[in-house]
Amino acid sequence: MKLLLAVLLGASSARAAVKNPDMFTVAQIDEITSLDPVFPYDNASQNTIWNVYETLISFDGSSLSKFVPKLSTKVPSVANKLISADGLTYRFPIRKGVKFQDGTPMTPEDVRYSLLRFMITDRAGGPSALLLEPIAGAPATRDSSGKLTLDYTALAKAVRVEGDQVVVRLSRPFAPFLAIMARWSYVESKAWAATHGEWDGSETRWKEFNDPPKEKSFFYEHMNGTGPFGLERWDRTGKYVLLTRNDGYWGKKPALKRVLIKTLTEFNDRKLMLAAGDADLIDVPRPLVTLAQGIPQTHLVDGLPRLVTDPALYFTFKINPSGNPDIGSGKLDGDGIPPDFFTDADVRQGFSYAFDYDALLKDTFKGTAKRAIGPIPPVIPGYDAKQPHYDYDPKKAEEHFRKAWGGAVWDKGFRFTLTYNVGSENRQAACQILKKGVEALNPKFRVDLRGVEWASFLDKTQRRLMPIFSRGWYADYPDAHNFVYAFYHSQGRYPSAQGFSDPELDRLIEQAVRQTSPVARAALYKKILKLGFERAPAIMTVHPVGVYAMRDWVKGFYDNPVLLGLDYSTLDKK
Secondary structure (H helix, E strand, C coil): CHHHHHHHHHHHHHHHCCCCCCEEEEEECCCCCCCCCCCCCCHHHHHHHHCCCCCCEEECCCCCCCEEECCECCCCCCCCCCECCCCCEEEEEECCCCECCCCCECCHHHHHHHHHHHHHHCCCCCCCHHHHHHHHCCCCCECCCCCECCCHHHHHHHEEEECCEEEEECCCCCCCHHHHHHHHCCCCCHHHHHHCCCCCCCCCCHHHHCCCCHHHCHHHCCCCCCCCEEEEEEECCCCEEEEEECCCCCCCCCCCCEEEEEECCCHHHHHHHHHHCCCCEEECCHHHHHHHCCCCCEEEEEEECCCEEEEEEEECCCCCCCCCHHHECCCCCCCECCCCHHHCHHHHHHHHHCCCHHHHHHHHCCCCCEECCCCCCCCCECECCCCCCCCCCHHHHHHHHHHHHHHHHHHHCEEEEEEEECCCHHHHHHHHHHHHHHHCCCCCEEEEEEEECHHHHHHHHHCCCCCEEEEEEECCCCCHHHHHHHHHCCCCHHHHHHCCCCHHHHHHHHHHHHCCCHHHHHHHHHHHHHHHHHHCCEEECEECCEEEEEECCCECCCCCCCCCCCCHHHCECC
């Protein structure tokens, strides 16, 4: 009897030790920038959105190639006749009995509206290209001068409702289309949007909502999805989002009642929260992993697969000089750089050879990452282990710098600011390594470093204010196209922000994604990677694995590298 009592008391004590058992708290590095499903293109925002809004299909747990139905009752395939034989038409049977968090029923028209809104919004540097490219046949609604080029009538016909099905007609075969839909086909309420001043779905008004300022959208800080959680509060000053369980959810109800997602850029602040039990899971930069070890009642979850190329160092080809202190004098006179400094290939190749890749791999990532020899991670088809790449070679770096700008770079030197986002020790380390390698070549070469808060960092990127900036690419979907497009295509995420374009790269990238033959695609990616090496628009360093530190009481954790974060609906602490 005494033994049984002791066991019961011990179990009771263990349960009592769990802080806030109905709430899961995450302390992360990056700051949420918008709650609108069509606007943000960063991990922190998209992970929050993914837990409130739902997609038509989803990845099966941690799988990257298997899908399960979600708001669609079936995953389209040629076998079930929901994909046409020519690979152009996809049919999604829409689930009945689903309600938005305001209590209104979801309809196929809401699905159609949401897909169209995702595309017509097309904010600069946003994710709209992910659907525009396969459906509209062009990755943007505007040309390089900002003129609208979208044929809305054709787009509206490409996405239509037939009974209980939403039918999507692609402009051409597009190999990774289902993977895109599993991640980006968020469904919103058309009526709720129109009631609150958003696009009403009409052809006459869509232009008013193209590339809008994020703060002017009702979706910016309000949410109404069909998912397992809804928005209770977004405190932008306090840098946190509080989600509440959606008790009217159509699927399996989450065990947790609330989820608190808090931004803390300083690792020590996150570590203290974890140690006190006030955080259940925290971001851990690779250089600080040892500092997260040994905390009582916590453990590390390491070696998590990631479809990531990060850090990468991006050259801005057309720097915005307006009131910009990061380019110094704005001239090639030893005290600055001109706005077009990085348009010279020898400059970019000089920097690429001046980076000590092994130092980052060994000292920062402790040998846990894979050396990046191009943008495509080795787990994705299209990766070529024999592709040409840059190694640390000071002699070759000097050769290119001596040729750059007709010899003026070597003779006069330069000075500019290299930027990383505050809280990312990995990216900061990459900047320090580049600074060291470049400055060692010539005493006239000077590189200053600056850390910038995440929201400002994103803004400065889009405004082309940073000569070189350190960031990375997390896959939107598991396919080589997602990486080469993001790094090399003129309308991709980074080239559009850098002002980089190369017609031959664009042509090859567009040709590769239309191919259904894996052999033909591989041959094209080999050409793309070779040309990308020659153009050198960015320095690619490593493909890291993921790591979290979490409390021992966390249950139900699983990891899918495409989700950009956690599925809170599977988690529990009891």
